[in-house]
Structures are given as structure tokens and as C-alpha cells.
Amino acid sequence: xxxxxxxxxxxxxxxxxxxxxxxxxxxxxxxxxxxxxxxxxxxxxxxxxxxxxxxxxxxxxxxxxxxxxxxxxxxxxxxxxxxxxxxxxxxxxxxxxxxxxxxxxxxxxxxxxxx
Amino acid sequence: xxxxxxxxxxxxxxxxxxxxxxxxxxxxxxxxxxxxxxxxxxxxxxxxxxxxxxxxxxxxxxxxxxxxxxxxxxxxxxxxxxxxxxxxxxxxxxxxxxxxxxxxxxxxxxxxxxx
DNA sequence: TGTCAATATCGACAGCAGTCAATGTCCGAG
DNA sequence: CTCGGACATTGACTGCTGTCGATATTGACA
Numbered sequence: 001x002x003x004x005x006x007x008x009x010x011x012x013x014x015x016x017x018x019x020x021x022x023x024x025x026x027x028x029x030x031x032x033x034x035x036x037x038x039x040x041x042x043x044x045x046x047x048x049x050x051x052x053x054x055x056x057x058x059x060x061x062x063x064x065x066x067x068x069x070x071x072x073x074x075x076x077x078x079x080x081x082x083x084x085x086x087x088x089x090x091x092x093x094x095x096x097x098x099x100x101x102x103x104x105x106x107x108x109x110x111x112x113x114x115x
Numbered sequence: 116x117x118x119x120x121x122x123x124x125x126x127x128x129x130x131x132x133x134x135x136x137x138x139x140x141x142x143x144x145x146x147x148x149x150x151x152x153x154x155x156x157x158x159x160x161x162x163x164x165x166x167x168x169x170x171x172x173x174x175x176x177x178x179x180x181x182x183x184x185x186x187x188x189x190x191x192x193x194x195x196x197x198x199x200x201x202x203x204x205x206x207x208x209x210x211x212x213x214x215x216x217x218x219x220x221x222x223x224x225x226x227x228x229x230x
Numbered sequence: 231t232g233t234c235a236a237t238a239t240c241g242a243c244a245g246c247a248g249t250c251a252a253t254g255t256c257c258g259a260g
Numbered sequence: 261c262t263c264g265g266a267c268a269t270t271g272a273c274t275g276c277t278g279t280c281g282a283t284a285t286t287g288a289c290a
Binding site: 094 | 235236237238239240
Binding site: 018019021022023025028029031032035036038039040041042043044045047048049051052100102103105106108109110112113114115 | 133134136137138140143144146147150151153154155156157158159160162163164166167215217218220221223224225227228229230
């Protein structure tokens, strides 16, 4: 679960749009790993909450209450999102601030686009 | 697993872009359900294979060999994709032909886009 | 240094998901 | 009507995932 994605998956698009070129087995695994990180209601809301928060960043304590989950569970989901390259984590003092990784969601969206 | 998505999920977008408006709990579940259907290497390749096949449609027998999975497993994955509103199934004679649902992938991509 | 608060990690548990072999169902050919 | 082939369904097994309580870690502050 702590497995990091290949560099390409974190920095840019993993592959051409699905419907344009046949998806290779390796690319399929990479893309599926990124989508698995997204395919959870709690994690989707975390991304949305972080994006909506002041300054585009939020700490764990900001996210526990609106999500209605325990602190360990929220930390777990945040870790999954960080490992997937969708969020960055910056520790400042006792707090950990999370921010969206620019373009990360867009590069996934681009692979799904059919137009 | 046979649970169908709400009508809105099959016909159009489930919600506004993630980073534009806070994602409600219900929308999060709906969107996560769609993404779960995508978050599997075999299913991603199935979508790609169907799109690349002649006429944009393919039967199960066309998909078993390139995927390297058993026939029941391929049928299972296709069912998941149909239930998620990503593929349509049309039975012609003994064969079942699968086609991409227009705009289905795009509406998911749109929710993920941040621009 | 000792305490408190914010996070992370660990351990355990229940539920779900992917896979296959075996079997059932349905349709066309003969 | 029977047979064979294409596909779906069932049942079973394994491994993964979301969740929480308990505990460890880390840094600010008195």
C-alpha cells in the first residue's frame, strides 16, 4: 500500500488517451493504481475539501470534522493520496499541510477523454 | 455488485468539477462508484480494446485472448463496465457485442479536470 | 525537562473484489 | 429435436481495503 508509483505517473501523463491507442498491460496497471486512489468517497471529498480551503491547503485537523471519520482513517486516506502523487504533504511545526499537486488530476482526466 | 448507478450517473455528469465546489457526500459515493469501475487494469484494457476494434464494437471472444484471462472473468469485468454505464451490451444471435457509451468517459473526466 | 497537542503507525477485524472451474442458459446449425 | 458453441452465473477461495482503538512520534511551549 505504501508502494510508490513510477516517476512518470507522478509527474505527467502515464499514457495516451484510452480510446486512441491500445492500452498496454503495464500502462493499464499504472493507470488503475492512480484511479484506485481516486475511487473512494472519502478521498474524493478530501481532494475537494483541500481545494476549497483557504490558500488551497489544509491540515488534518481541518478535515476530520467535515469528513466524519476518525483521525487515523483520515491520515490513512491522505497518505494514499500523497503516495498516488495527487497531494503533497508539508510539515510545518506540529501541523501537516496538504495541497493539490498541479496537473495531477488533469493528466488522469486527459487519459479518459475520448474527444 | 449488480447495483445500478442512479440515472444521472449513466446519462450525464454526476456533479461539478471536484475542485470547483465542495463535493457532497452523496455525489462522492456516486463518483467513487464510477471510478471503482475504471480502477482495474483488466477493465481499462477492455475499454481500450473495444474502442480499437473494428466498428467500435467487440464480442467476448475477441477479448479473451488479448487479455489473457478466463472467459468467466472477462464476462464479469464486462458486466461491471455495463452496470457502470460505460459500455452497452447488444446480443446478436449467440454473440454479445459491446460498445463504448458515448460521453460516458468524458463526463467522468470533466469532473476531475481542474482548469 | 516535562507536558500537551497534532499526526503517524500498528494491530485487528469485517467486508469486498478478482479469479477460476464447474455448471447453466440460450441460440443456430444440421 | 439434438448437438455444439458462445456467453452468463454460481460457488469457493484468496488477497486487499476501509475502519477504528490503542499506541508511538514529534514539536511547541512552559
